[in-house]
Amino acid sequence: xxxxRVLVTGASGFIGSxxxxxxxxxxxxxxxxxxxxxxxxxxxxxxxxxxVTDAATLAAAVDGCSAIVHAVQFASSPVEQPRxxxxxxxxxxxxxxxxxxxxxxxxxxxxxxxxxxGLSETSTLPSHRAKALAERAIxxxxxxxxxxxxxxxxxxxxRSVRTLAKLIREAPVIPLIGDGSSKVQPVYVGDxxxxxxxxxxSPAAADRAIEIGGPEVMTMKGLMLRVAALMGxxxxxxxxxxxxxxxxxxxxxxxxxxxxSPDAVRFLTTDANADNAALSELFPAFRLTxxxxxxxxxxx
Numbered sequence: 001x002x003x004x005r006v007l008v009t010g011a012s013g014f015i016g017s018x019x020x021x022x023x024x025x026x027x028x029x030x031x032x033x034x035x036x037x038x039x040x041x042x043x044x045x046x047x048x049x050x051x052v053t054d055a056a057t058l059a060a061a062v063d064g065c066s067a068i069v070h071a072v073q074f075a076s077s078p079v080e081q082p083r084x085x086x087x088x089x090x091x092x093x094x095x096x097x098x099x100x101x102x103x104x105x106x107x108x109x110x111x112x113x114x115x116x117x118g119l120s121e122t123s124t125l126p127s128h129r130a131k132a133l134a135e136r137a138i139x140x141x142x143x144x145x146x147x148x149x150x151x152x153x154x155x156x157x158x159r160s161v162r163t164l165a166k167l168i169r170e171a172p173v174i175p176l177i178g179d180g181s182s183k184v185q186p187v188y189v190g191d192x193x194x195x196x197x198x199x200x201x202s203p204a205a206a207d208r209a210i211e212i213g214g215p216e217v218m219t220m221k222g223l224m225l226r227v228a229a230l231m232g233x234x235x236x237x238x239x240x241x242x243x244x245x246x247x248x249x250x251x252x253x254x255x256x257x258x259x260x261s262p263d264a265v266r267f268l269t270t271d272a273n274a275d276n277a278a279l280s281e282l283f284p285a286f287r288l289t290x291x292x293x294x295x296x297x298x299x300x
Contacts, residue, residue: 052095155189180221185213213274
């Protein structure tokens with residue numbers, strides 16, 4: 001495929017930075033949007049300052065590109081901080097709408113959106129509702145699109161896995177949110193980045209939603225026990241009563257930098273297992289990284 005100039009938003013983040021590396025390896029000219037601190041990716045990467053929540057700052061970033069990979073995630077996600085403007089409605093939905101204002105007039109032909117699983121416009125979860133509305137805005141824009149919908153993402157720099165590891169290491173028991181029965185399918189960040197660029201390069205992936213989960217489906221309790229085993233930690237996993245956890249989270253959300261919120265608790269106890277059927281159909285040679293390898297890279 002002919003090399004494209006691709007704008008990557010969220011390029012300094014966990015998944016976005018992996019996408020930039022994959023684009024460079026495949027010879028695509030890459031432009032990254034940064035908000036405050038200019039990222040350093042070396043030669044071949046152009047950096048443009050802007051903010052997805054401010055449409056006026058995006059014109060220069062979009063101009064001259066033929067595709068957008070939108071991978072922005074606010075730093076405290078899934079814990080919203082409305083007083084700081086860190087909400088899914090403002091960042092996820094608003095960011096998509098602001099990019100779309102500029103995309104079609106300058107000739108953007110593909111919009112790759114890092115979305116999520118189990119979305120609904122009527123969901124009680126702000127994350128699921130905002131991302132579902134963002135998907136609708138992209139579909140209605142007339143641009144060719146692909147929605148990439150991963151389960152929990154693991155690998156180098158995974159905040160989620162490192163948070164679990166910190167709890168396992170420091171707590172007297174392995175603490176579970178509720179009974180730990182919610183389903184998850186951890187996938188390696190490099191696999192997600194590879195799929196994003198595969199979708200960008202494949203005409204067959206246009207106007208499709210592609211879910212991606214790793215090779216093993218497990219409960220959150222099973223994941224925490226697997227992480228503990230890889231760390232060499234042997235502790236009892238203890239369920240926490242969900243109503244009390246939500247109550248504590250409701251109090252914690254008033255802290256200056258809340259570690260948890262009621263919506264985040266509900267997010268973390270919602271099933272996140274993926275259906276890899278579209279992935280297998282479109283890319284039959286795609287091979288997923290084994291779970292233990294992905295987790296070891298998260299913990300390194």
